[in-house]
Each structure stands twice: as C-alpha cells, then as structure tokens.
Amino acid sequence: xxxxxxxxxxxxxxxxxxxxxxxxxxxxxxxxxxxxxxxxxxxxxxxxxxxxxxxxxxxxxxxxxxx
Amino acid sequence: xxxxxxxxxxxxxxxxxxxxxxxxxxxxxxxxxxxxxxxxxxxxxxxxxxxxxxxxxxxxxxxxxxxxxxxxxxxxxxxxxxxxxxxxxxxxxxxxxxxxxxxxxxxxxxxxxxxxxxxxxxxxxxxxxxxxxxxxxxxxxxxxxxxxxxxxxxxxxxxxxxxxxxxxxxxxxxxxxxxxxxxxxxxxxxxxxxxxxxxxxxxxxxxxxxxxxxxxxxxxxxxxxxxxxxxxxxxxxxxxxxxxxxxxxxxxxxxxxxxxxxxxxxxxxxxxxxxxxxxxxxxxxxxxxxxxxxxxxxxxxx
Numbered sequence: 001x002x003x004x005x006x007x008x009x010x011x012x013x014x015x016x017x018x019x020x021x022x023x024x025x026x027x028x029x030x031x032x033x034x035x036x037x038x039x040x041x042x043x044x045x046x047x048x049x050x051x052x053x054x055x056x057x058x059x060x061x062x063x064x065x066x067x
Numbered sequence: 068x069x070x071x072x073x074x075x076x077x078x079x080x081x082x083x084x085x086x087x088x089x090x091x092x093x094x095x096x097x098x099x100x101x102x103x104x105x106x107x108x109x110x111x112x113x114x115x116x117x118x119x120x121x122x123x124x125x126x127x128x129x130x131x132x133x134x135x136x137x138x139x140x141x142x143x144x145x146x147x148x149x150x151x152x153x154x155x156x157x158x159x160x161x162x163x164x165x166x167x168x169x170x171x172x173x174x175x176x177x178x179x180x181x182x183x184x185x186x187x188x189x190x191x192x193x194x195x196x197x198x199x200x201x202x203x204x205x206x207x208x209x210x211x212x213x214x215x216x217x218x219x220x221x222x223x224x225x226x227x228x229x230x231x232x233x234x235x236x237x238x239x240x241x242x243x244x245x246x247x248x249x250x251x252x253x254x255x256x257x258x259x260x261x262x263x264x265x266x267x268x269x270x271x272x273x274x275x276x277x278x279x280x281x282x283x284x285x286x287x288x289x290x291x292x293x294x295x296x297x298x299x300x301x302x303x304x305x306x307x308x309x310x311x312x313x314x315x316x317x318x319x320x321x322x323x324x325x326x327x328x329x330x331x332x333x334x335x336x337x338x339x340x341x342x343x344x345x346x347x348x349x350x351x352x353x354x355x356x357x358x359x360x361x362x363x364x365x366x367x368x369x
Contacts, residue, residue, distance in 0.1 A: 058187070059187075059189050059249055059253075059367075059368055060244075060247070060248050060249055061155065061156040061248065061249050061251075061252060062155040062156060062245075062246070062248030062249060062250055063154075063155055063156070063248075064154070064155045064248070065154050065155075066152060066153065066154050066155060066157075066211075066216060066217055067151075067152035067153070067154055067216070
C-alpha cells in the first residue's frame with residue numbers, strides 16, 4: 001500500500017437527539033470528542049455536562065486583604 | 068543610488084560575531100546609511116572589520132554593557148508604593164518575587180491570553196528572567212511583593228532567550244486566577260488608569276513607565292530596530308528589533324524595573340516591555356512583538 005492510500009478515518013457515530021437538544025447540537029459538537037465511540041448513554045451524560053458548565057472564561061477580580 | 072538599510076536581524080547576526088559590541092543601530096541619512104556601533108572597548112571595536120555592511124559608514128560610540136534589570140533581594144527597604152504589599156485587585160507596576168528566586172522585578176501589564184480551548188486567561192506580563200526558576204524555565208508561583216506574602220500568579224508561558232542565538236524577547240505571562248478570583252486590576256499603579264490598545268514605538272516618542280525601583284519615570288525613544296547584547300549572569304544573549312529609551316533628565320530605569328510596561332505617555336498605549344538597561348539607556352521589546360508570539364488579546368477586558 002502506498003502512502004497516499006493511508007488516510008485518517010473519522011469515527012462516524014449516529015445519535016438521535018431529544019427534540020429540545022437538537023437545536024444546540026451544532027454549538028456543542030466539540031464536546032463529542034471525549035464521548036466518541038462510547039455508548040449513547042455516556043454521550044448524553046457528557047453532553048449534558050457541557051450544557052450545564054459555567055462559562056470557562058470571565059474576569060472576576062478578587063477583593064482580598066493581603067497585607 | 069540609495070543603499071538598503073540593514074534589517075534588525077542582519078544587525079543582530081553581525082553582533083553575534085563580535086563580543087566587544089553591545090548595540091548596533093542603523094541610521095538612514097539621506098542616501099547613505101550609518102551603522103552606530105556601541106561598546107565599552109573602543110580600541111577592540113575599531114580593530115574589527117564590518118564586511119557585512121560594505122557601503123555603510125561605521126561610527127563607534129562608548130557604551131557600557133546592558134544588564135537585565137534584576138535586583139537581588141535582601142538589602143532593599145519596602146517603603147514606596149511600588150515596593151509595598153498591595154491588596155486585591157492589585158494594580159500592576161508593583162514589585163514581585165518568584166518562589167525560590169533571590170531577586171525581585173516588576174509585574175508590568177495586565178494581559179489576556181487566549182487559551183487553545185478558546186478560554187480567556189487573565190494574566191500579568193513580566194520578564195522571563197523575573198519569572199524564571201532557579202533550575203527550570205519558570206518558577207512555580209509569583210509573590211507580591213516578596214515570598215513572605217501570598218502568591219498572586221502562576222507562570223504559564225514564556226519567551227526564553229537563548230545564548231548564542233538571535234532572540235526577539237525576554238517575556239513571561241502568569242495566570243492570576245487563584246481561589247476562583249483574579250488577583251489583579253486592569254489599572255496601573257500611580258497612573259490609576261487602564262492601558263489603551265497597544266501601539267508601535269517610533270523614534271522621538273515620549274514614553275513613561277511604572278516600575279519597582281524607580282517608580283514613575285519619563286523618557287523618549289531614541290532608536291528602534293536596534294540589535295543589543297545583554298549581559299545575563301550565565302552569559303550574553305543577543306536580541307534583535309529592540310527599542311532604546313533615554314530618560315528625561317533622570318535614568319528611565321534601574322535594576323528591579325524588569326517587567327515594567329512602557330507606555331506612550333500621551334495615550335497610555337503600551338508600546339514595550341522593559342527588560343534591560345545600563346546607567347544611560349533602557350532597552351524594551353516592542354509589545355506587539357511579544358503579543359503576537361504569546362497569543363495575547365487586547366483589550367484586557369473584552
């Protein structure tokens with residue numbers, strides 16, 4: 001087999017989303033990475049965790065007395 | 068026919084070959100180019116040939132070596148605002164000390180780093196040689212003002228200059244999120260203002276800085292695109308495309324001011340990161356040169 005025949009293969013998974021989540025599927029797809037290849041039940045657990053996570057970034061200044 | 072002006076990189080490459088020269092600056096004067104060669108041993112300098120610049124006029128100047136502006140801890144008194152302990156949120160321009168490091172420097176600028184996952188990480192910008200560990204590229208924590216007080220940031224990423232290579236910067240960022248809160252303010256100490264968007268330093272620009280050793284000082288950019296040799300404790304390092312600043316009536320910096328942000332004094336736009344100097348001149352790296360390589364985003368608060 002020559003080198004050009006070796007191509008990366010993406011794992012295709014088919015999932016049916018509940019209707020209330022289907023609109024957000026595109027936005028949240030990066031979260032699928034850790035769930036790929038696992039059972040559908042696990043996928044939804046990760047999926048829901050991604051939805052419920054607070055924003056990863058945001059400036060939140062402290063007001064502690066240090067001195 | 069006019070001569071091409073040597074690039075900052077060509078100047079730095081030429082500097083790498085010669086131990087006696089500390090700084091090279093190319094100046095375009097009409098259709099001619101003059102290369103200003105600075106060093107502390109004019110006799111040695113005059114013996115050298117500058118075959119890389121065959122059509123340029125070479126001028127020699129006396130200049131002491133540039134040293135990174137690090138101050139060893141132990142004998143200083145914590146009296147002034149910039150050297151005192153600060154309550155949160157800490158305004159930058161203040162003194163910091165790395166754990167396991169017997170020196171102090173300045174936490175210069177509030178910056179926002181865009182992490183690969185897209186998250187905004189609110190950091191302070193200082194010099195690599197301030198945030199460096201004794202044996203590792205970076206220390207584990209930065210304390211303010213000294214290690215007797217709680218840490219304020221965790222070093223995250225750096226531009227570490229290498230000996231015998233042409234370097235662009237000596238810089239480091241440290242994550243200021245500790246215990247769920249950011250320790251720093253977007254404002255600069257003494258100035259009590261937030262920096263504007265970064266700008267490119269140009270010759271004759273009036274600048275200011277707030278640093279740990281000399282506080283608020285004013286100066287003027289006397290050269291850009293300079294190649295400089297900086298005398299680190301473990302050996303010299305060459306930098307290209309640096310900014311040279313002269314103090315207005317008093318020295319612009321002193322040991323301990325490493326890491327200070329240099330601002331356009333009219334707009335308070337960051338133009339450089341102060342990292343070296345001698346008793347006459349101060350060297351800073353253009354802020355955009357650092358920003359691009361460290362993945363910094365502006366403004367600090369989106």
